[in-house]
Amino acid sequence: MEYSLSFDGVVFRYPDTAEPALKELSFKVPKGSRTAVLGHNGSGKSTLFLQAVGVLRPQQGGITVSGRPLVYSRKELARLRRTAGLVFQDPEQQLILSTPQDDISFGLRGIGMDEREIRLRCSEVVELLRLEEFKDKPIHQLSLGQKKRTALAGVLAMEPELILLDEPTAYLDPMSEAQLLSGLENIHAAGTTVVIATHDMNLAYRWADWIIVLDRGSCLAEGTAGEIFGGHTALQEAGLGLPLLAELWYSLPEGLTAGYPAPRTAGDFKAALQQLLGSTGSGV
Ligand SMILES: Nc1ncnc2c1ncn2[C@@H]1O[C@H](COP(=O)(O)OP(=O)(O)OP(=O)(O)O)[C@@H](O)[C@H]1O
Ligand SMILES: [Mg+2]
Numbered sequence: 015m016e017y018s019l020s021f022d023g024v025v026f027r028y029p030d031t032a033e034p035a036l037k038e039l040s041f042k043v044p045k046g047s048r049t050a051v052l053g054h055n056g057s058g059k060s061t062l063f064l065q066a067v068g069v070l071r072p073q074q075g076g077i078t079v080s081g082r083p084l085v086y087s088r089k090e091l092a093r094l095r096r097t098a099g100l101v102f103q104d105p106e107q108q109l110i111l112s113t114p115q116d117d118i119s120f121g122l123r124g125i126g127m128d129e130r131e132i133r134l135r136c137s138e139v140v141e142l143l144r145l146e147e148f149k150d151k152p153i154h155q156l157s158l159g160q161k162k163r164t165a166l167a168g169v170l171a172m173e174p175e176l177i178l179l180d181e182p183t184a185y186l187d188p189m190s191e192a193q194l195l196s197g198l199e200n201i202h203a204a205g206t207t208v209v210i211a212t213h214d215m216n217l218a219y220r221w222a223d224w225i226i227v228l229d230r231g232s233c234l235a236e237g238t239a240g241e242i243f244g245g246h247t248a249l250q251e252a253g254l255g256l257p258l259l260a261e262l263w264y265s266l267p268e269g270l271t272a273g274y275p276a277p278r279t280a281g282d283f284k285a286a287l288q289q290l291l292g293s294t295g296s297g298v
Contacts, residue, residue: 016045016081018176018207019066019098023075026061035061037231038075043176043224045080048202049209050218053228054253059211060103062228063178067100080175096125099169103180103211105161114149114156114164115140118171125172139167142197158185163194170201177201179210183217195221219243219257220278227252244276259283 020042027034035058043049051059064070065077068084068091077084079098084090102108111117118139122132140149143163148156156164162185169177182198183191202208212218218225218239225242227234227249235248242248243260256264263276263283270290277283 017042017078018045018047018080019043019209020078021062021065021075022078024065024072024077025074026065026070026072028061033231035231036065036072039228039231039233040075041226041233041236043207043209043226045207046202046205047207047224048198048222049207049224049226050222051209051211051226051228052213052215052218052249052252052254053211054213056230057228057252058231059228060180061231063100063180063209063211066176066178067098068094069100092125096172097174098176098178099172099174101162101166101169101177101179101182103184105158105165108165108168109153109161112152114145114151114153114160114167117153117164118168121168122171135171135173139171142170142200143167144193159187159190162186163190166194166197174206176207176209179208181212182210183212183214191217215249215255215257216259219260227254229253239278240275 021039024036024039025034026036039058039062051062053059061070065072066079068086071086079094084094109117111120115136118136119132122135127135140146143166145160145163145167148160153161153164162182166179166182182194186194198208210218210222222239224236225239226236227242229252234252235242235245243257246256246264249256259278259280260276263271274286274290277286
């Protein structure tokens with residue numbers, strides 16, 4: 015299997031702190047996957063993402079992005095900016111210029127793109143993330159959700175092979191969340207590896223195909239969504255509860271569901287019940 019990102023024994027301690035934020039952290043993100051990094055507050059998700067794009071540097075261990083070990087020279091970091099893009103948890107840390115339009119163009123100018131191509135890429139991401147109505151508004155007047163979408167647009171415009179989103183649905187209302195997920199669907203379908211950090215177990219359950227469970231700076235478990243949500247133990251150990259649909263499914267009599275894959279959406283759940291109860295003659 016090919017991997018877009020791998021950590022091998024990464025240790026990182028912030029200055030003047032007693033405990034390392036990442037402790038011998040090792041995991042792999044399969045190329046082309048939709049990966050969710052799950053972990054409670056302070057488990058190291060944001061630190062992991064900052065390491066993956068070279069903003070923070072491990073004190074021990076190594077990181078590989080798209081098959082290349084990370085090297086912290088100016089040239090290699092510039093190359094990394096085109097390969098891996100991070101949407102920060104806090105959009106205020108990410109947005110630099112006065113309007114979304116200017117901010118998105120700024121990153122592209124930074125990698126030496128010509129103005130015609132910049133205009134084209136900008137209009138593509140503005141359309142994809144539906145930023146038309148506020149693309150020329152001063153950023154300080156935008157809502158947090160609008161800022162978050164603007165930050166995402168700036169990263170997408172760079173067309174990275176690997177995109178990391180730190181709590182992408184925080185501050186988004188249900189409609190914006192649905193729009194974001196459908197935007198991510200298009201990006202994923204075009205071959206991009208997408209990694210999100212989230213506390214939202216329901217989102218991870220319906221969206222991700224690969225799961226990494228973090229606990230106090232270490233990887234407790236990694237595997238397919240079926241393995242992690244079906245096994246429960248790593249999630250329990252990390253204090254992370256089950257998604258509602260999984261909880262419902264696993265509370266059904268085992269004799270009924272045995273051998274049937276756990277449904278990941280409400281629609282699949284209904285279809286599964288209809289089929290299972292239909293086949294026992296009960297009907298729904
Ligand atoms: N700039 C910093 N200086 C010192 N310690 C930090 C800094 N940023 C994070 N930490 C510590 O590192 C650990 C991991 O924090 P991190 O922000 O990576 O967790 P997280 O999983 O992203 O949490 P959350 O779910 O709250 O976003 C925590 O113990 C945190 O207190
Ligand atoms: Mg965080």
